[in-house]
Amino acid sequence: xxxxxxxxxxxxxxxxxxxxxxxxxxxxxxxxxxxxxxxxxxxxxxxxxxxxxxxxxxxxxxxxxxxxxxxxxxxxxxxxxxxxxxxxxxxxxxxxxxxxxxxxxxxxxxxxxxxxxxxxxxxxxxxxxxxxxxxxxxxxxxxxxxxxxxxxxxxxxxxxxxxxxxxxxxxxxxxxxxxxxxxxxxxxxxxxxxxxxxxxxxxxxxxxxxxxxxxxxxxxxxxxxxxxxxxxxxxxxxxxxxxxxxxxxxxxxxxxxxxxxxxxxxxxxxxxxxxxxxxxxxxxxxxxxxxxxxxxxxxxxxxxxxxxxxxxxxxxxxxxxxxxxxxxxxxxxxxxxxxxxxxxxxxxxxxxxxxxxxxxxxxxxxxxxxxxx
Amino acid sequence: xxxxxxxxxxxxxxxxxxxxxxxxxxxxxxxxxxxxxxxxxxxxxxxxxxxxxxxxxxxxxxxxxxxxxxxxxxxxxxxxxxxxxxxxxxxxxxxxxxxxxxxxxxxxxxxxxxxxxxxxxxxxxxxxxxxxxxxxxxxxxxxxxxxxxxxxxxxxxxxxxxxxxxxxxxxxxxxxxxxxxxxxxxxxxxxxxxxxxxxxxxxxxxxxxxxxxxxxxxxxxxxxxxxxxxxxxxxxxxxxxxxxxxxxxxxxxxxxxxxxxxxxxxxxxxxxxxxxxxxxxxxxxxxxxxxxxxxxxxxxxxxxxxxxxxxx
Numbered sequence: 001x002x003x004x005x006x007x008x009x010x011x012x013x014x015x016x017x018x019x020x021x022x023x024x025x026x027x028x029x030x031x032x033x034x035x036x037x038x039x040x041x042x043x044x045x046x047x048x049x050x051x052x053x054x055x056x057x058x059x060x061x062x063x064x065x066x067x068x069x070x071x072x073x074x075x076x077x078x079x080x081x082x083x084x085x086x087x088x089x090x091x092x093x094x095x096x097x098x099x100x101x102x103x104x105x106x107x108x109x110x111x112x113x114x115x116x117x118x119x120x121x122x123x124x125x126x127x128x129x130x131x132x133x134x135x136x137x138x139x140x141x142x143x144x145x146x147x148x149x150x151x152x153x154x155x156x157x158x159x160x161x162x163x164x165x166x167x168x169x170x171x172x173x174x175x176x177x178x179x180x181x182x183x184x185x186x187x188x189x190x191x192x193x194x195x196x197x198x199x200x201x202x203x204x205x206x207x208x209x210x211x212x213x214x215x216x217x218x219x220x221x222x223x224x225x226x227x228x229x230x231x232x233x234x235x236x237x238x239x240x241x242x243x244x245x246x247x248x249x250x251x252x253x254x255x256x257x258x259x260x261x262x263x264x265x266x267x268x269x270x271x272x273x274x275x276x277x278x279x280x281x282x283x284x285x286x287x288x289x290x291x292x293x294x295x296x297x298x299x300x301x302x303x304x305x306x307x308x309x310x311x312x313x314x315x316x317x318x319x320x321x322x323x324x325x326x327x328x329x330x331x332x333x334x335x336x337x338x339x340x341x342x343x344x345x346x347x348x349x350x351x352x353x354x355x356x357x358x359x360x361x362x363x364x365x366x367x368x369x370x371x372x373x
Numbered sequence: 374x375x376x377x378x379x380x381x382x383x384x385x386x387x388x389x390x391x392x393x394x395x396x397x398x399x400x401x402x403x404x405x406x407x408x409x410x411x412x413x414x415x416x417x418x419x420x421x422x423x424x425x426x427x428x429x430x431x432x433x434x435x436x437x438x439x440x441x442x443x444x445x446x447x448x449x450x451x452x453x454x455x456x457x458x459x460x461x462x463x464x465x466x467x468x469x470x471x472x473x474x475x476x477x478x479x480x481x482x483x484x485x486x487x488x489x490x491x492x493x494x495x496x497x498x499x500x501x502x503x504x505x506x507x508x509x510x511x512x513x514x515x516x517x518x519x520x521x522x523x524x525x526x527x528x529x530x531x532x533x534x535x536x537x538x539x540x541x542x543x544x545x546x547x548x549x550x551x552x553x554x555x556x557x558x559x560x561x562x563x564x565x566x567x568x569x570x571x572x573x574x575x576x577x578x579x580x581x582x583x584x585x586x587x588x589x590x591x592x593x594x595x596x597x598x599x600x601x602x603x604x605x606x607x608x609x610x611x612x613x614x615x616x617x618x619x620x621x622x623x624x625x626x627x628x629x630x631x632x633x634x635x636x637x638x639x640x641x642x643x644x645x646x647x648x649x650x651x652x653x654x655x656x657x658x659x660x661x662x663x664x665x666x667x668x669x670x671x672x673x674x675x676x677x678x679x680x681x682x683x684x685x
Contacts, residue, residue: 050581050585051585052581071584072585073584073585073587073588078585078586079581079582079585081581082578083576085576085578085579085581085582087582087583087596087597088601089597089600089603090600098583098586098588098596099585099586099587102586102587102588102592103587146582150586
């Protein structure tokens with residue numbers, strides 16, 4: 001039995017359909033992240049789970065109970081909002097205890113719960129303050145404390161970190177992950193930040209235009225994307241898409257990349273990554289997807305033992321990030337990004353030998369954007 | 374090239390400082406010049422006349438101002454005047470009911486209007502319209518409505534309920550409540566607009582959070598929303614109470630202070646004594662007491678507002 005099951009949920013606002021037959025299920029203790037660009041329906045789906053937006057059709061089940069038509073109060077769900085939504089007139093203590101008070105939890109238990117979450121989130125010294133006297137990070141903690149105090153079956157997080165500054169966001173991200181590991185809670189988390197999605201999730205649902213394009217573990221979504229949109233959305237810097245013509249026959253497919261004024265570049269497609277779909281696309285132009293880290297600097301010391309397909313290109317921009325260096329290189333019609341080690345000494349305008357790990361490359365139909373191999 | 378342009382610009386820039394400083398002087402003085410007449414006028418006609426009224430209240434002035442000072446004798450006379458006590462009691466009843474009913478009705482209407490209903494704009498305008506009328510008009514309209522021979526009583530009797538009686542307007546014990554009805558009708562839409570603006574300023578997700586926390590809609594409003602609207606309540610109480618204290622035109626148009634002087638308010642009392650009963654001294658004393666009443670509300674209000682702003 002799943003902790004949360006969403007079964008063919010549709011949602012219309014007037015004549016616009018914002019959720020299109022969304023179905024998913026997560027187990028108890030699982031951390032699900034709904035990720036996608038603005039307007040993809042992820043927040044609507046979350047509001048539907050919370051009961052704040054009635055669905056047009058479909059069912060929502062929590063722990064096997066159909067809660068589709070229950071009010072938010074009747075669902076055992078707590079939510080952390082992007083704006084924190086703390087009650088401005090109440091103290092931190094009042095904010096955390098309010099949900100328990102409304103559910104008629106006896107005073108002694110209530111106090112114990114407040115103490116427990118205050119300890120857990122290290123906000124004990126703030127209990128008598130009003131939200132206006134707190135910093136962004138502290139408000140964030142109180143908002144989480146309010147959710148934790150009630151010990152609901154499911155926690156919903158609606159872009160909880162997007163109002164924090166970059167450093168605090170990373171800290172709170174780790175903290176949320178720790179909390180989840182420690183408490184084993186079931187969490188549905190909405191974000192448009194794919195790094196948050198990758199770092200926190202047990203499973204990620206990538207959404208676009210009201211549909212779930214792919215539901216899988218972060219590893220699956222990242223390395224084995226269902227289509228070009230998922231591939232481009234996950235990962236930063238995002239995946240390079242290069243137009244390439246496919247030819248050859250099963251067992252020996254090759255990709256040809258036309259380059260301006262230089263010899264055509266040919267990359268052999270690894271036999272282990274062949275799919276039957278490729279046969280129909282021989283002679284056509286496809287989109288080759290390569291992540292920046294699929295490139296590596298040619299290492300002369302390795303000589304013939306080096307793995308990957310050799311490739312050389314003229315570097316146009318060098319962007320050191322500290323941990324590594326991002327290189328911009330023209331390849332074919334586009335400019336691609338390659339991530340190389342921090343000790344790569346290359347100046348803009350120079351030619352650099354690279355190795356491409358074709359075993360991790362992905363191929364898409366250039367028109368339908370569907371995954372081919 | 375570069376140095377040329379710089380050189381040619383320098384003298385051009387340094388040429389008009391004389392004009393610039395004249396303009397600067399003008400700019401510095403202009404606000405003061407523009408404000409000066411209104412400052413003089415308000416000093417003279419507001420604070421000057423306040424002071425004059427206070428001086429007159431210490432004299433034995435009757436039909437015309439005199440300057441024979443009698444100390445606080447006029448205040449003592451006022452305290453022994455039965456009609457003044459009727460007016461003061463009426464103000465207590467009228468003020469409390471007027472402010473209370475307006476707040477409850479206004480807040481209620483605002484909450485109902487805030488439920489994202491259709492045609493909200495039309496309804497909002499409709500409720501706000503009475504505020505556009507002068508109290509004189511309101512008074513006349515309600516005078517007809519409440520007139521037993523013409524208005525509501527006559528209408529309901531016309532429907533066949535012969536024993537129906539609604540004659541507060543001519544009942545000395547009830548006349549003051551007709552003032553409350555008319556004033557609430559006029560001002561509650563305005564209070565609604567104040568509350569509605571306050572409600573719109575509340576983050577939507579706070580309401581959602583309270584719903585998820587298990588609070589019913591009335592409790593959401595009572596425990597979460599209303600405490601956020603404290604500044605609105607303060608402003609509303611403030612505005613309504615000074616309307617109540619200075620109410621004059623409504624009384625004149627609706628009851629004329631009658632029957633007898635049963636629905637007198639301090640403002641009508643003051644007018645009657647100062648201008649028609651040749652008791653300028655006593656009228657001034659009552660005016661000063663009204664000023665004291667306004668200040669008693671205003672000062673604590675301003676104090677708490679300014680203090681909370683400093684803290685906020």
